[in-house]
Amino acid sequence: MQSNRLGWILLAPTLVILFFFGVVPFFYVLWLSFHQWNPFAVDPNIIYNGADNFRALVFDQGFLSSLGVTIAFVFFAVLSEVILGYFLAQAFMKEFPGKAIFRTVHTLPLIMAPIIVGSIWKLMTTPSIGIIPTVLDDWFGYDLNIGTSALAAFTVTVIMDIWHWTPLVTLTLIAALASLPADPFEQAQIDGANKRQIFWHITLPMIAPALLATVFIRLMDALRTVDEVLMLTGGGPGSATRYLGVHIFKEVFPKTNYGYGSAVSIIVLYLTIVACWLLYAALIAPRNKKA
Amino acid sequence: MKRQRTWLYLLFWIAISFLTLFPIYWLFVISVKPAVELFSTPEIILTKFYWQNYIDVINDETLRGYMVNSLIISTGNAVLVTVLGFLACYALSRFNLGGKESIFFWTITNRMAPPAVFLLPLFLLLTQVYRFGDFTLLDSRIGMILVYCTFNLPFAIWTLRPTIDGIPKELDEAAFVDGASAWTVITEIVFPLARPGLAVTLILTWVFAWNEYLLAATLTNFNARTLTTGLSEYVTTTGTEWGIMATISVFTLIPALIIFSMVQRHIVAGLTFGAVKG
Amino acid sequence: MKLALKLGASLVALSLLTGGALAQDISIENPDWWQKAGEQFDGVTLRGVTESTPASNYVADVLAPKFEELTGIDVQIETTSWDQMYDKAIKDMEAKTGIYDMVYLEQDIVYAYLARNFLVDVTAALEENADLKAPAYSEDNFTTFAENFRGENGHLYGIPMEAFIKVYLYRKDLFNDPDIQAAFKEKTGKDLKPATTHEDYAEIAEFFTEYGKENNMDLWGTTAQAHTGHPASWYEYFESIAPTFGVYDWGIDADNNYAATVENGGSMNSDEAKAAMKWWLSMRDLAPPESVQSTWTEVATTFAAGRAAQGLVYGENAAWIATDDSKSRVVGDVGVALPPLEPGVMEAAESGEGYIGYYDGGAFGLPVTSKNQNAALLFMQFMALPEIQEDWAAAGSRVTLTSTYDTPKVKQVDEQLGGYYTMLRDDGRLFKGAPPYPFHRQVIEATTPIFYQILTGDISPEDGLDQMAAKTEEELTNLGYRK
8 A cells, every 4th residue: 555645645636626615605605605695785795694594594485485396306306317327227238229320329319518408398298389388289289388287397397307317317327337347247147136135135235335326416507507407497487496406596697596595405405415424424435444 | 149149239229229329310300300399299201401500500719719728627527537537546446545444435525515605605716716917717717627627527536546546556556566666557557457447437537528518607718618508599589599509409410429439449448358248 | 661671670680790891971060179078088999798688789789880980999898698797796896806887787786786886977087078078969959768777866877778668569460450350359349459457468468368279370469478487577566567557666665664565655565567477377278388498589579479368568679570571470560669557557657657568778987996097988979979870770679869769760660560769759758667676687586486485376476475475574674774
């Protein structure tokens, strides 16, 4: 084993960059969250108001309903993406003609900027002029209206997210599956294990770190989703798709409510960290220590 | 039997590809229709092509500038974070650094921040604190490359860690015993084995930087504006230029596809065996 | 003739390609004065931020190069989206960074900026620097729209660059069709002509929506800017519908401690406001299905696609709807009229107590944080020169100087547009911009969640407006305006 000094040197650039561009802004936002600041209030100055912002949050109906729909959105979107992404990654492990082409096709949605994804899906789903409502109406007599039906709008945002981000899960899992050693699988087959046993006892534990890393990334990205939803529904109808990212965006940009917006962000950040830490502490950290 | 399987696979992939491609096909449909035709009962098959949007986009010099900025920023950022992430993961994986698991977890928290609020401190830092004489990081490519590290570097570290951990330690220990330097071990033993993970990381971080909008919109003005900020210029009070936006996106697919196909080969090259049974 | 019109209409598109060439065509009086005035600013680059509207693009593509040619001062205009423009200008001025020498002032944000002393007093600055005052520039040239950009001292804080009114557009081809006229007469007993009252408007809307259904056409009786997640719907109701029912300034009484509820002396939840909301919702139900996803953009496109027989459309879109056949199917069929009103509203508007619709537009302002204020003053005067207005008006359907109405190109477009410019000149005084509050977007964002629920039917219009009025007072109390 080399001296730890080399380890710190290798780690240093990462730590320095994240400190200057991640930690310093974080402390500014943390500081701001204990202040009242709207540049277009009668008093445009930054005024210390203790924990008032956080106290107000607990009773803020807008924030709570946003938190609720966000959790539902993240749950359905991320769960579907992980399951779908895993099966697609497994399917890509097999050899079949045209595999490279299919893989490239499958990754195409990733290259689309969220603002464009939102625009396409808006044009595809706008009532009466979008292709999806038209086809659903012609073939099944189903009236899909994302402008009036909360459920329709919610479902479309979830499907859009799945369409856009499943390839990310597939790609990271391909990398994980590709680097698995062959021996345990061969041994298991010799021992006569069936497919399900192999999955639960060998594949899953071995790709768990990569799988969880992917879940984390998708989880936190879905929590921050702004552009796509803003473009597709604007957070509507009503507040049906006003996810936390959109909620904070509206609080900070048009409303210039910087103090309160900071408090919301800090809480969201805190909740994300806690959720991820629990998952992490339970599933990955012990493994890494052993390694 | 075997043959039948192959057909099933093909059928499966064609179905999946249809679902994946349909919105992209629709993007193309939007790009070759005059705006007014978007507001009528839609037809799936295209019969007429309207190329004016393409002519407008090709002739627009400003957009070419945005494209160059986007390419430089996302490629620069992706390479930077993949290299730094690789080194950081090697350090986390192979050394007994105090509190390394906390550091590892802490890195990812940088990606969790909802971006809207963090724009303000970043704007202040870039204009007023991180400056060298008259040069500020605001509206500069290097500034954007560094800012994008906040969400891409954690991503790189988290996707590379399982890969590096998965490379048997015995390999580098054996090399050290043979008298190899740390540099040799990292570049000649760990690096080749980590190639699939590195390729995936490079692609995905490139994609995140390429698509980023909010930070670029706030932190660039004239010199470092990217394509996504250019796209937003077509969402205005007098009309959203769906056609032009779609056309620009069609064009952005081209460099992205080139980079993808260049890097994707390494995912395959890294495969140590054909298939995983399971 | 036709060709000239087409050219005028697609000037924006052309100017992207040939901006330099077009700039050559504008002749400026007194070029020597400009050259001399520019000499002291050798090497200066002016930076402006604006929304990428046709009028602004004309500034960036045509006026800026021309100005540079004249004075040697380089002008860079950053065009961006509506949201971003505000955010960037505010961040710059708040943090005193001094990135921008000119910022776009939409008529509704200027009061917020004035309240924060973000802007340079242009009138005073030109008095102090007499050598910078261009001979051809005069504040007297502006239309009444410039009043929106005056501070409490009566001085000008922004140079108007675009101005529009939100008008009632109708389809001349449908309204003048003898068969349709007969059918309408048979059904309603009335002659088919542009409505002047809400009742008439509703009758026409109903007729055409049914007519479209019966004849299997993609045609509906009205437009509606009724997005259920974008503040465009809020704007349509408060700026275009409520005033025609006699509810002005969003129903907030600024002189009465910013009251919004009827209880405290406001009118946001008055009976008139509720009647307006119900009428508007009933029109929304007659409008094409996409209306629940429509902002100003989609409303204009809906009308341009020939899907609505009548509607309220922003003036900046009226021009391309009526003239640009690459974007519109109703070229030559567009009629313009004043919005339908309740009895008494016109009288109130004539006397100056009320107004009948929204006067929209923007100006360029000079931030106090700018490091090149004097050079920026030159460019801002340049934008207000009478000799550059004609092509700009044709390209962006905007008029800010009274003399521009009489130029040949504007007269030509006016004819094609069913008299829109004539209306802007003669009846512009009946329209009014957004109320002079420094808290526009704060109140809008506070109340839109309730407003959207009214639109989706989750709460009744009555309850919704009651809640909105209460929420408005709460927000204004938080901000410190309501004591």
